[in-house]
Amino acid sequence: MTRTIDEITRSCRFRRMRKFNWSRRLIRENHLHVNDLIWTFFLCEGKGKCEPISSMPGIKRFSIDIALEKTLHAAELGIPAVAPFPREPLEIKTENGSYITNSENLINRFLREIKKIAPDIGVITDAALDPYTTHGHDGILHKGVILNDESVEMVVQGALAQAKAGSDIIAPSDMMDGRIGAIRDNLDANGFQDVAILSYAAKFSSAFYGPYRNAIGTAPLLEGNKNTYYLDPANSNEALREAKEDILEGADMLIVKPGILYLDIIYRLKETLSVPILSYQVSGEYAMLQAAAANGWIDGLQSTMETLIAFKRAGCDGILTYFAFEIAQELQKVT
Ligand code: PBG
Secondary structure (H helix, E strand, O other), X not given: OOOOHHHHHOOOOOHHHHOOHHHHHHOOOOOOOHHHEEEEEEEEOOOOXXXXXXXXXXXXXXXXXXHHHHXXXXXXXXXXXXXXXXXXXXHHOEOOOHHHHOOOOHHHHXXXXXXXXXXXXEEEEEOOOHHHEOOOOOOEEEOOEEEHHHHHHHHHHHHHHHHHHOOOEXXXXXXXXXXXXXXXXXXXXXXXXXXXXXXXEEEEOOHHHHHHHHHHOOOOOOOOOOOOOOEOOOOOHHHHHHHHHHHHHOOOEEEEEOOHHHHHXXXXXXXXXXXXXXXXXXXXXXHHXXXXXXXXXXXXXXXXXXXXXXXXXXXXXXXXXXXXXXXXXXXHHOO
């Protein structure tokens, strides 16, 4: 005797709970909250500057005065932390990127100012040499080779300068070996035990950083690629090994970068390790979403929301995103 569809599905009609908005909300497993958002933005020299970035429509580079106002606004919206990235002028760039250690660089000036006026928003600073080198690499380049230990020494000094200027979280994104332990030891030796380290433990050698390199001006400078220090996009075990090592060396939190293509890495790290895992929705992801939305091919806001909830579903504790402002404003509207 054949059963009717109703007889077959009587006990498992999933659509019962999908029927109403209230019931969908009731059984929702993951939620995006303003506390999940870290606003990434770009700094430039000058006063009153808001420079458009051609590779990232909707994003502008801000001079420090404007960035301070925007960060205050971010704090008002409840965004827990911001992450500034500098477009430094060509004149300061050197072979070894030593301007990272200068107390007057854009990041350090921004840090001192923001700490005076907004002590309640966290500031995460990228400790990497690429904005400061003439060749656009995150390390010191010698005869075509990125020198590991020499680069670590410079990043360690850069991290110390950032801590002195008021950074709450040092985020080394250069992927040199041994940098987490070296930064931790040096911060501790200088009385900065309370400054945290967010390690870019799983940073992949990705084409999706293109618009960022354009935004900070490293695109035309970059010699070759970063395959000898960033992770191979084909690898997952190696990301796990990197992450474990960075925790042993003293990282407080880890980051997976880029974001949406690497949800498996987020999931795996979260399942295996008991530290907060963040993801960085990078410039290429931003640009893709914006380009498709601008052409009317996708709904920009809904698609962006979907990417952000995907990070949460994968196990992320927070997301660095260029969309943080819009999303924080949007979250105020929804129940
Ligand atoms: C390098 C750095 C990168 C990004 C931020 N810092 C990658 C790179 O240029 O190789 C990328 C961020 C983005 O694409 O949004 N230290």
